[in-house]
Amino acid sequence: MYRTHTCGALRMEHVGNRVTLTGWVQRIRELGGMTFITLRDRYGITQLVFDEHAPKAVTDLLPELGREFIIRVSGQVRERSSKNPAMPTGDIEVSPDEMEVVNRSELPPFLIENETDGGEELRMRYRYLDLRRQVLRDNMMLRHRMAQEIRTYLDQHAFVEVETPFLIKSTPEGARDFVVPSRMNPGEFYALPQSPQTFKQLLMIGGYDRYFQIVRCFRDEDLRADRQPEFTQLDCEMAFVDQEDVLNTFEGLAKHLFQVVAHYDYQDRFPRITYDDAIGLYGTDKPDLRFGMKIADITREVQGQGFKVFDQAEYIGGICAQGCADYSRKQLDQLTEFVQRPQVGAKGLVYVKYNSDGSFKSSVDKFFDPDRFQQWARLMNAQPGDLMLILAGAREQTLSALGMLRLEMGSRLGLRDPEKFAPAWIVDFPLFEWDPDQQRYTAMHHPFTSPKDEDVGLIDKDPANMRANAYDFVINGVEIGGGSVRIHTREMQEKMFEALGISKSEAQEQFGFLLNAFRYGAPPHGGIAFGFDRWCAVMGGSDSIRDYIAFPKNNAGRDLMINSPAPISKEQLRELQIKLANGSDTG
RNA sequence: GGUCCGGUAGUUCAGUUUGGUUAGAAUGCCGGCCUGUCACGCCGGAGGUCGCGAGUUCGAGUCUCGUCCGGACCGCCA
Numbered sequence: 232m233y234r235t236h237t238c239g240a241l242r243m244e245h246v247g248n249r250v251t252l253t254g255w256v257q258r259i260r261e262l263g264g265m266t267f268i269t270l271r272d273r274y275g276i277t278q279l280v281f282d283e284h285a286p287k288a289v290t291d292l293l294p295e296l297g298r299e300f301i302i303r304v305s306g307q308v309r310e311r312s313s314k315n316p317a318m319p320t321g322d323i324e325v326s327p328d329e330m331e332v333v334n335r336s337e338l339p340p341f342l343i344e345n346e347t348d349g350g351e352e353l354r355m356r357y358r359y360l361d362l363r364r365q366v367l368r369d370n371m372m373l374r375h376r377m378a379q380e381i382r383t384y385l386d387q388h389a390f391v392e393v394e395t396p397f398l399i400k401s402t403p404e405g406a407r408d409f410v411v412p413s414r415m416n417p418g419e420f421y422a423l424p425q426s427p428q429t430f431k432q433l434l435m436i437g438g439y440d441r442y443f444q445i446v447r448c449f450r451d452e453d454l455r456a457d458r459q460p461e462f463t464q465l466d467c468e469m470a471f472v473d474q475e476d477v478l479n480t481f482e483g484l485a486k487h488l489f490q491v492v493a494h495y496d497y498q499d500r501f502p503r504i505t506y507d508d509a510i511g512l513y514g515t516d517k518p519d520l521r522f523g524m525k526i527a528d529i530t531r532e533v534q535g536q537g538f539k540v541f542d543q544a545e546y547i548g549g550i551c552a553q554g555c556a557d558y559s560r561k562q563l564d565q566l567t568e569f570v571q572r573p574q575v576g577a578k579g580l581v582y583v584k585y586n587s588d589g590s591f592k593s594s595v596d597k598f599f600d601p602d603r604f605q606q607w608a609r610l611m612n613a614q615p616g617d618l619m620l621i622l623a624g625a626r627e628q629t630l631s632a633l634g635m636l637r638l639e640m641g642s643r644l645g646l647r648d649p650e651k652f653a654p655a656w657i658v659d660f661p662l663f664e665w666d667p668d669q670q671r672y673t674a675m676h677h678p679f680t681s682p683k684d685e686d687v688g689l690i691d692k693d694p695a696n697m698r699a700n701a702y703d704f705v706i707n708g709v710e711i712g713g714g715s716v717r718i719h720t721r722e723m724q725e726k727m728f729e730a731l732g733i734s735k736s737e738a739q740e741q742f743g744f745l746l747n748a749f750r751y752g753a754p755p756h757g758g759i760a761f762g763f764d765r766w767c768a769v770m771g772g773s774d775s776i777r778d779y780i781a782f783p784k785n786n787a788g789r790d791l792m793i794n795s796p797a798p799i800s801k802e803q804l805r806e807l808q809i810k811l812a813n814g815s816d817t818g
Numbered sequence: 819g820g821u822c823c824g825g826u827a828g829u830u831c832a833g834u835u836u837g838g839u840u841a842g843a844a845u846g847c848c849g850g851c852c853u854g855u856c857a858c859g860c861c862g863g864a865g866g867u868c869g870c871g872a873g874u875u876c877g878a879g880u881c882u883c884g885u886c887c888g889g890a891c892c893g894c895c896a
Contacts, residue, residue, distance in 0.1 A: 258856080258857085260854095260855050260856065260858055261852080261855095261858095262852060262853060262854070262855060262858075262859090263851070263852035263853065264852075264853040265852095265853045265854070265855085266855095267854080267855050267856065267858090269856070276856095278855090278856070280854085280855090282853065282854090283853080297847095298846095311854080312854060313854050313855075313856090315855090315856055317856085318856080321856085338828075338846085338847070339828095340828065340829070341828085341829055341830090341846090342829075342845080342846070344857080346857085347829090347830095348828095348829045348830050348844095348845060348846075349829065349830085350829080350830070350888090350889095351888075351889070352887085352888055352889085353829075355888095404896065405895085405896050406894085406895050406896075407894085407895085425895095425896090426896095428896095450895060451895095452894055452895040453819095453892095453893080453894055453895075454895090455890085455891080455895090456889090456890070456891090458895070573821095573891095573892075574891075574892075664896085673896070674896055675896070676896060677896045678896080680896090713896095785888075785889085786888085786889070786890080787888090791888090
């Protein structure tokens with residue numbers, strides 16, 4: 232027998248028991264006459280003590296041991312004479328009278344400790360060693376818990392888990408597809424799904440009125456720190472529902488997960504913010520609501536006073552940074568540099584210090600008198616001691632820059648507490664987005680999204696102002712999920728394709744199966760898909776989804792551990808009837 | 819497709835601005851001492867293709883060009 236207990240199990244109540252443990256050697260501490268070894272497994276760490284009670288056969292083995300050796304020990308559980316309150320097993324230790332080296336280990340290339348010395352690349356190459364660290368293990372456990380709780384909750388709410396195919400068909404809309412050649416159908420290719428979108432709609436038409444799936448999705452686009460070429464979605468769809476039904480159902484799920492996974496009690500209804508309000512008040516469609524600092528539109532109040540920058544701007548807005556009136560020249564310069572970075576894109580920054588004595592000091596004192604500043608302060612909700620930060624320019628870019636400045640100030644002021652969760656629904660998204668490159672409208676969410684009933688009439692004359700029955704779920708400024716109530720009539724879907732500039736024949740070729748299905752009594756339906764990796768990361772208080780994926784890829788889409796992608800053999804290429812453009816036959 | 823940052827001991831990094839004696843630190847590793855450690859402590863030691871290739875120079879970790887690898891971002895990602 233390898234073990235009677237795990238390395239996280241033993242407590243005071245086990246004192247006196249004879250136990251057997253097997254685990255990895257975490258650390259060896261020799262003190263001359265005695266030796267301590269900490270033994271680790273998935274469940275925890277237990278201290279072993281080797282002193283004068285240990286048989287010679289056991290102590291003789293000690294010099295051979297090293298980090299990450301697997302050893303099996305048997306012995307008495309003892310109460311420690313000096314306890315370690317920082318360890319769950321810190322009250323006890325095991326005094327082995329038998330020991331066996333189960334497997335030796337080479338010295339690992341980095342320290343397998345909570346504070347590792349390993350760099351990103353090395354840890355990716357030896358991911359199986361990194362996974363031994365408690366940090367990663369906790370993340371994997373959180374992910375596991377999330378998945379289990381999702382299944383439990385949705386099962387209780389009559390959802391059916393159905394798997395959909397991975398080898399499907401490439402579609403022109405959306406992201407670039409990963410493609411798989413078909414040996415049996417030379418010259419033809421499958422595509423891997425970007426999401427099970429059409430299949431879940433077909434399941435609704437198939438009568439499975441509540442579906443979910445925790446499913447891998449694939450997008451062949453350039454990556455970022457928080458983007459992977461394959462990622463996991465919690466994909467859901469419901470029939471005979473309207474938007475409110477969907478939101479309420481998944482608000483319930485989110486609350487359940489907050490409670491059970493993060494032990495975070497969120498009683499209130501999640502705020503629902505329209506897309507227009509989100510943009511106008513936070514400068515983004517995924518606002519971080521852990522703090523206020525709303526953007527105030529002060530365009531009307533500041534124009535016509537002879538300050539050219541303001542007078543020529545389409546939009547002027549500001550935020551109030553509480554208690555920052557004492558910012559130094561240097562700090563203000565830093566903020567100016569921040570907003571001028573290309574990603575933020577503002578021309579400059581106007582500041583107004585509302586000093587604690589009630590006076591004002593600003594970068595535009597020449598143009599405005601204190602009464603004006605008083606008025607601005609009212610609009611921005613500024614009190615004495617606060618700092619008003621103002622940007623001017625084209626409305627959309629300026630709001631976006633203000634949104635980024637708001638996040639920056641939130642971070643500086645410590646208002647973005649990773650222990651806190653601020654969820655929100657963003658609703659009433661526009662139906663279309665104008666694509667200046669292609670000179671046509673594209674679907675903001677996707678082409679199966681239904682318009683608001685009252686906006687349907689606009690489809691021919693003013694598509695830009697049509698709103699969709701589409702919604703996003705946001706936590707702490709991170710987009711966690713999004714969905715919509717779908718179109719369920721063939722007529723509306725055809726109109727939609729027409730508005731998107733997709734011809735009848737193209738539509739028939741790409742989505743004929745869905746259009747055909749709409750002929751046979753398609754129920755009204757809607758759904759939502761969550762970025763599961765991201766949701767796990769947010770629940771764990773982290774920005775990095777890589778830390779919540781057991782075997783992630785790097786920013787070039789490579790797996791540094793197995794070194795993929797890799798060339799395939801001549802033989803494989805021949806079977807697939809594929810010739811490489813560069814003429815080489817690889818291998 | 820583009821921009822930026824990095825590559826020096828097993829590992830994490832300093833040294834590159836201003837080219838010049840034997841390339842340093844911490845940690846890990848090895849040896850010695852140590853009976854209550856838990857990031858144990860103390861003493862000693864080993865450990866380097868300065869990513870790779872070319873060039874400039876009397877002389878290159880340091881300057882130039884190329885290249886490979888890693889990271890961040892823009893475009894892209896409904």
